[in-house]
Amino acid sequence: MLNKTEILQWLQEVQHPGKGDKNIVELGMVDSVEILDEAICVTLAFPKRPDPLRNYLIGAAQACVYRHAPGGTEVEVKTIVKEPAKPSKGPEFNLEQLKEVSNIIGIASGKGGVGKSTVTVNLAVALARLGYRVGVADADVYGPSIPTMTGTQDAQIGMAGEDENNALFVPVEKYGVKWLSIGHVSGEGQALIWRGPMATSALKQIILQTLWGPLDYLLIDMPPGTGDIHISLIGDVPMTGAVIVTTPQAVALSDVLRGVNMFRNPQVQKPIIGLVENMSWFTPAAHPDEKYYLFGRDGGVQMAHNLNIPFLGQIPLVQDIRESADEGTPAALLDRPDSAAFLDLARRIASA
Ligand SMILES: Nc1ncnc2c1ncn2[C@@H]1O[C@H](COP(=O)(O)OP(=O)(O)OP(=O)(O)O)[C@@H](O)[C@H]1O
Ligand SMILES: [Mg+2]
Secondary structure (H helix, E strand, C coil), X not given: CCCHHHHHHHHCCCEEHHHCCEECXXXXXXXXXXXXXXXXXXXXXXXXXXXXXXXXXXHHHHHHHHHHCCCCCEEEEEEEECCCCCCCCCCCCCCHHHCCEEEEEEEXXXXXXXXXXXXXXXXHHHHHHCCCCEEEEECCCCCCCHHHHCCCCCCCCEEECCCHHHCEEECEXXXXXXXXXXXXXXCCCHHHHCCHHHHHHHHHHHHHCECCCCEEEEEEECXXXXXXXXXXXXXXXXXXXXXXXXXXXXXXXXXXXXXHHHHHCCCCCCCEEEEEEEEEEEXXXXXXXXXXXXXXXXXHHHHHHHHCCCEEEEEEECHHHHHHHXXXXXXXXXXXXXXXXXXXXXXXXXXX
């Protein structure tokens, strides 16, 4: 069953290009939403002054509802003349909660599935083992995996603060690290429905409206790709720099190049702390001294060299790493050869 709240969420995708791309909901232009049998009727309020974008906005609102509504639903957009209600104040973001955080590091890669989340989780645990105060924000609003990888999927997220408007999330503490994922807030499967501007706003909330307290490192597990979310994130969160993850494979490398360029873009200009090569070789459990270069050899080392980026280390492809991730007990907690790779990585990042 459709409800009004859901339709209002859809309508947040309709931006008013004449008003700094604020959406029509936050501008207070949606006067009413009616749900009839097989029709949805939205009324937009326009002030007396003529709005040159009036027809565009009516069309955009109609198309937006049409796109989301079940097939066959009729969509009507009516208008009334009314001074818009005071714009509803969305959550206002500021950097207050990050003021005691010394370093904010984005873990990124243009490419999906190369092991960003695995590296983030294990690096966090390794830094905590070295005595640092660490937090992790899972910025992958579309496919959050931190809750599973840390075994915190059932954790209840606490809230702090006096009222709804300035409530803060309280991160989950486990393995000496503070974790917060959109998956903790809305359930892992559900996060998949976030879209466009809402995803960005949800994401900023996870990072900026959270009671991190004093931290030496806040790691941000970035979603795959190099889209709007990334640009907005890099622009609004005062990152110290980025760690880029790749595999040695050539196709991964060209995507990763795009990831690197995203941080080097003149508009954002964030330093690249270095490049990590994941899945560098495969070592079977039964033959711990053997190395099989399944995805090619040293592709990441070469790339770091060519791009003039510090190389931070190689992480082997080990069955234990995958299993520990699935079980929620990160490999870096243990004392095994693959844990050592993460501890080395943590030391290198700390000294960078
Ligand atoms: N070094 C490794 N050894 C074994 N398995 C690994 C290793 N690194 C990652 N994996 C496994 O590969 C899969 C993908 O890793 P992960 O989810 O960390 O990638 P990602 O880059 O965060 O992906 P996405 O782009 O979807 O966010 C996971 O199942 C993970 O357990
Ligand atoms: Mg991931």
